[in-house]
Amino acid sequence: MTxxxxxxxxxxxxxxxxxxxxxxNLPFGKVFSDHMLVADYADGEWKNFEIVPYGPIAMxxxxxxxxxxxxxxxxxxxxxxxxxxxxxxxxxKNAIRFxxxxxxxxxxxIPEDVFxxxxxxxxxxxxxxxxxxxxxxxxxxxxxxxxxxxxxxTPSATYKYVVxxxxxGPYFSKPLRVKxxxxxxxxxxxxxxxxxxxxxxxxxxxxxxxxxxEGFDQLIWTDAKEHKYVExxxxxxxMFLLDGKLVTAEAKDTxxxxxxxxxxxxxxxxxxxxxxxxxxxxxxLAEGAKNGKLTDAFGAGTAATIAPVASFVVDGExxxxxxxxxxxxxxxxxxxxxxxxxxxGEDTHGWNYIV
Ligand code: PLP
Ligand code: COI
Numbered sequence: 001m002t003x004x005x006x007x008x009x010x011x012x013x014x015x016x017x018x019x020x021x022x023x024x025n026l027p028f029g030k031v032f033s034d035h036m037l038v039a040d041y042a043d044g045e046w047k048n049f050e051i052v053p054y055g056p057i058a059m060x061x062x063x064x065x066x067x068x069x070x071x072x073x074x075x076x077x078x079x080x081x082x083x084x085x086x087x088x089x090x091x092x093k094n095a096i097r098f099x100x101x102x103x104x105x106x107x108x109x110i111p112e113d114v115f116x117x118x119x120x121x122x123x124x125x126x127x128x129x130x131x132x133x134x135x136x137x138x139x140x141x142x143x144x145x146x147x148x149x150x151x152x153x154t155p156s157a158t159y160k161y162v163v164x165x166x167x168x169g170p171y172f173s174k175p176l177r178v179k180x181x182x183x184x185x186x187x188x189x190x191x192x193x194x195x196x197x198x199x200x201x202x203x204x205x206x207x208x209x210x211x212x213x214e215g216f217d218q219l220i221w222t223d224a225k226e227h228k229y230v231e232x233x234x235x236x237x238x239m240f241l242l243d244g245k246l247v248t249a250e251a252k253d254t255x256x257x258x259x260x261x262x263x264x265x266x267x268x269x270x271x272x273x274x275x276x277x278x279x280x281x282x283x284x285l286a287e288g289a290k291n292g293k294l295t296d297a298f299g300a301g302t303a304a305t306i307a308p309v310a311s312f313v314v315d316g317e318x319x320x321x322x323x324x325x326x327x328x329x330x331x332x333x334x335x336x337x338x339x340x341x342x343x344x345g346e347d348t349h350g351w352n353y354i355v
Contacts, residue, residue: 006049006114008037008121013053023131026169028303029139033126033165037118040147041108041159051122054164060149064156070146071198072101075302076259077137078123078165078355080130081343087352088123088140089302089341091116093259098142100257101195106155107144115142116353122163124355131167134338139168139303145198171303172217175310175324178233179216180282181207186232186254188224193231193254201235208234218299220312222282223254229279236299236307237261240285241329243293245274260300264333266349273329282314289319296329297321306334 013034021031032054039049065071074097078088095112102109110118119140123130130138142163146156184207186200187193193200204219211219220238221231231249232238237258239248246268251257265275288294289312297309308324324330339345340352 006117008049008051008118010051010121010125011053012125018128021129021167023133023167026131026136026167028168028171029166031166031168033129033138033167035122035126036165037122037161037163039118039161041161042157046108046110046114046161049118051125057160057162059147059160062149062151063145063147064150065145065147065198067151068146068153069197069199069202070105070107070156071143072098072105072107072196073141073143073198074098074101074196076119076140076142077168077302077341078130078140079137079341079343080127080132082132083343085343086123086127086130086355087341087343088116088120088355089353090259090263090351091119091140091353093262094142097196097257097259098144101197102144104192104195105197107146107159110144110161118142118161119163120353120355122165126165127355129165129167131169134342135170135305137168137341138165140165168303170305171301172307174217175308176217176233176299177215178218178220178309178312179211179214180230180285180312180314181211181219181221182227182282183207184221185224185227186221189253191224191254194251194256196256204234216313218307218309228283229281230285231255233299233307233309234304236301236304239264239296239298239300240280240288240294241296242280242284242288244295245276246329247276247278247280249280250277258300258302260302260305260337263337263351264300264306267333267336268329270348271332285312286314286317286319289321294321296327298330306330306337
């Protein structure tokens with residue numbers, strides 16, 4: 001199946017909610033546009049691509065997604081430029097990761113161009129829902145789940161692919177106080193950390209809640225084996241400027257290969273900054289904070305954008321970093337990425353997919 005043959009049936013809503021939506025008060029992930037895209041997988045193929053009014057989906061309570069977690073998702077953003085142009089940021093990368101997740105969870109893949117075109121069709125129809133405002137965007141949430149009503153532990157033969165979109169504001173409102181997690185594990189080698197599996201997020205909730213109760217905003221996960229090396233930060237990749245070099249964990253099987261991470265690395269390389277994708281120990285991080293060589297620390301993600309770390313705690317000791325507003329690297333990254341996304345800067349890498 002290719003885009004040339006992708007046929008999407010469109011049924012428009014009889015009542016748009018656009019006029020009654022408060023665009024001055026957009027919490028992340030709570031407002032959805034008028035429509036959604038749905039498609040079915042059965043008999044070994046994807047079919048019934050449809051855009052329908054946003055709303056509930058009827059399903060059997062026995063579907064295996066609910067019992068055994070055969071479910072995963074993606075996160076992408078669309079932006080409105082000053083001249084009204086609409087662009088989606090690097091959806092081709094998400095298409096590749098979508099299929100990596102599908103393969104890990106024993107679920108069917110979707111041709112990359114079908115994935116991108118299905119999203120673009122929905123964004124196009126609901127383009128009026130994209131906020132034309134700094135730090136705001138349309139969040140795109142494609143996901144897939146298993147729909148066989150069968151309680152045997154076996155890969156489902158049927159699936160649903162759904163795309164939701166909605167206007168969003170910032171995910172984090174302030175620099176983060178971070179706990180370095182050395183008890184709980186997000187992902188182990190051989191596991192599914194590199195997939196955007198729903199279960200990975202379920203596993204993070206109890207540790208996240210405990211950290212919140214202790215007064216933290218986020219967790220930085222460490223490796224499952226020794227709890228010695230830094231991995232990811234909540235729903236973002238953890239990135240650091242240490243001794244003038246950009247350091248981040250290698251995108252191996254415990255790490256989600258972030259699109260924002262890849263973008264930051266590409267820009268750093270453009271600017272002649274050395275990039276090290278390697279193991280970074282918690283001890284090295286603490287040492288860098290002590291001797292002043294750790295000049296920047298942030299989470300990088302689609303929802304999180306560039307989320308500065310204000311301080312982190314290791315073994316009960318809190319390490320405070322420089323004022324986030326004064327950090328050269330992360331502020332330049334944030335500004336440069338935004339300029340590209342909102343169409344103000346030159347898109348030299350061809351990252352914007354114009355709708
Ligand atoms: N790591 C995790 C666990 C995430 O949930 C996300 C969010 O998508 C990221 C990293 C960052 O990935 P991306 O930049 O592709 O959004
Ligand atoms: C994203 O950045 O797209 C994410 O998936 C984060 C989400 C879990 C809130």
